[in-house]
Amino acid sequence: MSVLVVVECDGGEVKKSSLEVASYGSQVAQMLGTTATAVAVGEATESNLAKLGEQGIGKVLYDSEPRLKDFVNGAYTKLIAAAAQKEDAKVIILANSNIGAAVGSRLSIRLEASLATNVVELPKTDGGKFVVKRGAFSGKAFADVELESDRKIIAVKKNSIEALHEDGKTAPVESFSAQLTDADFADAPKQVIMQDQAGGVLLPEADLVVSGGRGMKGPENWHLIEDLAKALGAATACSKPVSDVDWRPHHEHVGQTGITVSPNLYIACGISGAIQHLAGVNSSKVIVVINKDPEAPFFKAADYGIVGDVFDVLPKLTEAVKQLN
Amino acid sequence: MKFLVCISNVPDTTTKITFTPDNKEFNKAGVQFVINPWDEYALTRAIELKEAQGSGTVTVLNVGEADTEPNIRKALAIGADDAIRVNAHPKDAFFVAKQIAAIAKDGGYDVILMGKESIDYNGFQVHGMVGELLGIPTVAPAMKLDMSGNTATLEREIEGGKEIVEVNTPFVASCQQPMCEPRIPNMRGIMTARTKPLKVVEPTADAPRTEVDSFALPPAKQGVKLIPAENAGELIKLLRNEAKVI
Ligand SMILES: Cc1cc2nc3c(=O)[nH]c(=O)nc-3n(C[C@H](O)[C@H](O)[C@H](O)COP(=O)(O)OP(=O)(O)OC[C@H]3O[C@@H](n4cnc5c(N)ncnc54)[C@H](O)[C@@H]3O)c2cc1C
Numbered sequence: 192m193s194v195l196v197v198v199e200c201d202g203g204e205v206k207k208s209s210l211e212v213a214s215y216g217s218q219v220a221q222m223l224g225t226t227a228t229a230v231a232v233g234e235a236t237e238s239n240l241a242k243l244g245e246q247g248i249g250k251v252l253y254d255s256e257p258r259l260k261d262f263v264n265g266a267y268t269k270l271i272a273a274a275a276q277k278e279d280a281k282v283i284i285l286a287n288s289n290i291g292a293a294v295g296s297r298l299s300i301r302l303e304a305s306l307a308t309n310v311v312e313l314p315k316t317d318g319g320k321f322v323v324k325r326g327a328f329s330g331k332a333f334a335d336v337e338l339e340s341d342r343k344i345i346a347v348k349k350n351s352i353e354a355l356h357e358d359g360k361t362a363p364v365e366s367f368s369a370q371l372t373d374a375d376f377a378d379a380p381k382q383v384i385m386q387d388q389a390g391g392v393l394l395p396e397a398d399l400v401v402s403g404g405r406g407m408k409g410p411e412n413w414h415l416i417e418d419l420a421k422a423l424g425a426a427t428a429c430s431k432p433v434s435d436v437d438w439r440p441h442h443e444h445v446g447q448t449g450i451t452v453s454p455n456l457y458i459a460c461g462i463s464g465a466i467q468h469l470a471g472v473n474s475s476k477v478i479v480v481i482n483k484d485p486e487a488p489f490f491k492a493a494d495y496g497i498v499g500d501v502f503d504v505l506p507k508l509t510e511a512v513k514q515l516n
Numbered sequence: 517m518k519f520l521v522c523i524s525n526v527p528d529t530t531t532k533i534t535f536t537p538d539n540k541e542f543n544k545a546g547v548q549f550v551i552n553p554w555d556e557y558a559l560t561r562a563i564e565l566k567e568a569q570g571s572g573t574v575t576v577l578n579v580g581e582a583d584t585e586p587n588i589r590k591a592l593a594i595g596a597d598d599a600i601r602v603n604a605h606p607k608d609a610f611f612v613a614k615q616i617a618a619i620a621k622d623g624g625y626d627v628i629l630m631g632k633e634s635i636d637y638n639g640f641q642v643h644g645m646v647g648e649l650l651g652i653p654t655v656a657p658a659m660k661l662d663m664s665g666n667t668a669t670l671e672r673e674i675e676g677g678k679e680i681v682e683v684n685t686p687f688v689a690s691c692q693q694p695m696c697e698p699r700i701p702n703m704r705g706i707m708t709a710r711t712k713p714l715k716v717v718e719p720t721a722d723a724p725r726t727e728v729d730s731f732a733l734p735p736a737k738q739g740v741k742l743i744p745a746e747n748a749g750e751l752i753k754l755l756r757n758e759a760k761v762i
C-alpha cells in the first residue's frame with residue numbers, strides 16, 4: 192500500500208502547484224503509515240525530480256517517452272494507472288489543474304476510485320472515515336466530503352497547502368515504462384500555442400496578481416496595470432466585461448465564468464466586486480481594492496483598500512515598489 | 517448528426533449561499549435556479565452546428581428531480597429538439613456520469629457536449645468520467661469547436677495557452693467561452709417548447725462513491741484597512757511588513 196503523487200513538469204522544472212501536491216501526498220502517507228511515490232509527467236530533468244525528496248517523496252517514477260512532454264489524456268491516464276498498480280496506491284493525488292482534474296476523472300473510473308476535486312486541506316481520518324474539504328459554490332462555500340471507495344483520488348487546489356522544504360533531501364529517480372503504444376497518443380494535440388504572458392508570469396500559477404476592471408476606462412491605460420505587475424513580478428488579470436469588449440484577452444478573465452485564481456495577493460483596480468467576479472478571486476490570501484467609489488462592494492471582501500482614482504494611485508504604487516526593491 | 521447536451525440545474529450566479537441548520541444540505545428556499553452558465557455554451561454550439569449541417573437532432577439531458585423541468589423547457593425553447601430527464605437526485609459526479617453514459621450508449625449520439633463545470637459543486641469531473649465509461653475521448657475545457665464530416669477540431673484551454681486537438685466522433689467535449697454567444701429563448705421558441713417531447717426515465721442502480729458530510733461558509737473577512745490615496749505608497753510597506761506577501 193502506498194500514496195501516489197502525480198507531479199506536472201514544464202521546461203524541466205516541477206510546477207509550483209505540484210510541489211504542493213507532493214507535500215500533500217507525503218503528509219497523507221505519514222498519516223496512513225506508508226510512503227509517497229511520485230510519478231512525473233511533462234518535461235522533467237532527473238536532478239529536479241530527485242529534489243522532490245525535499246517535499247517528503249520517497250521515490251520518483253519517470254517515463255522518458257518523448258511524446259509525454261505535452262498533455263495527452265489517454266497516455267497520461269494509462270501511465271498513472273500503471274504506476275498506481277505497480278505501487279499498489281490506495282490514494283492518488285494530483286493538482287486541480289486542467290491536466291490533473293481531466294486525468295483524475297478518467298482514472299477514477301478505471302481504478303474504481305472515489306474522486307474529490309478542488310480540495311483545500313489535508314484529509315481527516317477519524318473513525319475510519321476519509322473526509323476531505325473541498326471548495327464548492329464557486330468559492331462561496333466549502334464541503335466536507337467522505338470518499339467511500341477503497342481507492343481515493345484527490346485533486347488539490349493551488350495555493351491551499353504549504354509546500355514542505357527539507358533542504359538537501361533527495362529521492363531516487365527510477366525509470367518506469369507504461370509500455371505506451373501509438374493508440375495511447377491518438378488524442379495528442381496537433382499543436383500547442385502558448386500565450387505571450389505580460390512579464391512572463393502565468394496567471395493560473397501566479398503568487399501575485401494585478402487586475403483591472405471597467406474603471407480603467409480603456410485598453411490604452413493598461414500600461415498602468417502592467418507597470419505595477421512588472422515591478423511586483425505579478426501576473427495581470429481582468430474582469431469579464433473587459434475581456435468581453437476585447438480590451439484584454441479572454442484568458443485573463445477571472446471569476447465565476449472565467450478562471451479561478453488563489454494567489455497570495457490580488458490587487459483589484461477599478462473593479463466593482465460583483466458576486467460573479469468575487470467567486471473567482473475570493474480565496475486569494477490578501478485582497479487589495481482600489482476604487483474611487485467608497486461604496487463599491489469589493490471593499491467588503493478586501494483586506495486593504497484605497498478610495499481613490501486608479502490613474503493617480505497606480506503610478507504611486509509602482510514607484511513605491513521600485514523604491515522598495 | 518445526433519448531439520446530446522447535458523445540462524445541470526444550478527442556483528443563479530447571484531445567489532447568497534446558505535445551508536440547512538444541520539449544514540448537511542444547500543438551502544434551496546427562495547433560490548432561483550438556472551441552466552448552468554457553461555452548459556448554455558454547449559447547448560447553443562450544438563444548435564449552431566446542427567443548423568450548419570442542415571440536419572440532425574439536439575437532445576438535452578438532465579439528471580434531476582421534477583423541479584428541474586422549467587430549465588429543461590427553457591433549453592427546448594432555446595432550440596433543442598427533445599429532452600430526457602433521468603428522474604433522480606444527482607447524488608455525486610460518478611452517479612451522474614453513470615446515468616449520462618447509460619443514455620448515451622442507448623441513443624447512439626455522435627457528439628456529447630457538456631459545460632466546463634457545474635457552478636454549484638465545481639466538480640470538473642462528469643465529462644472525463646463519461647468519456648472513460650464510453651471508451652471515447654474527452655476534450656475539456658474546450659474554447660472552440662468546429663466540425664467537418666466526422667472530425668471535430670477543438671481548442672482546449674491549458675494553463676498558459678491552448679492546444680489544437682482533432683478527434684473523430686463519437687467524443688465528449690466540455691464547453692466554455694468564447695465558443696459562441698449563448699442564445700436566449702424567443703417567443704416562438706417558448707411556444708414550440710411546450711409540445712416538444714420530454715421523456716422521463718428511471719435511473720440505473722449505481723451507488724454514489726462520495727457523500728457530503730457537511731457544508732461550511734468561508735470565515736468572514738476582518739474588515740478592510742483603508743489607506744488614504746495621498747499616502748498610497750504606505751500600502752506597499754504594509755504588504756511587505758504586515759501582510760508579508762511581497
Ligand atoms: C452569469 C454571469 C456570469 C458572470 N461572470 C463573471 C466573471 O466570471 N467575472 C467577472 O468579472 N464578471 C462576471 N460577470 C459580470 C459581473 O456581474 C459584473 O458585471 C462585472 O464583474 C463588472 O465588471 P467591472 O467591475 O470591471 O465593471 P463595473 O461594475 O462597471 O465597475 C467598475 C468600477 O470601477 C470604478 N471606477 C471607475 N472609474 C474609476 C477610477 N478612475 N478609479 C478607480 N475606480 C474607478 C467604479 O467605481 C466601479 O466600481 C458575470 C455576470 C453574469 C450574469
Ligand SMILES: Cc1cc2nc3c(=O)[nH]c(=O)nc-3n(C[C@H](O)[C@H](O)[C@H](O)COP(=O)(O)OP(=O)(O)OC[C@H]3O[C@@H](n4cnc5c(N)ncnc54)[C@H](O)[C@@H]3O)c2cc1C
Pocket residue numbers: 327334336522523524525540541542552554555577578579580605606607608609610612629630631632633634636637638639640641642643728
Ligand atoms: C460536494 C458535492 C455535494 C453535492 N451535494 C448535492 C446536494 O446537496 N444536492 C444535489 O442535488 N446534488 C448534490 N451534488 C451533486 C451535484 O449536483 C451534481 O449533479 C454532480 O455532482 C455533478 O456535479 P459536478 O460539479 O461534479 O459536475 P461537473 O463535472 O462540474 O459538471 C460538468 C458538466 O456535467 C454536466 N452535468 C453535471 N451535473 C449534471 C446533471 N445533474 N445532469 C446532467 N448533466 C450534468 C453539465 O454539462 C456540467 O456542466 C453534490 C456533489 C458534490 C461533489
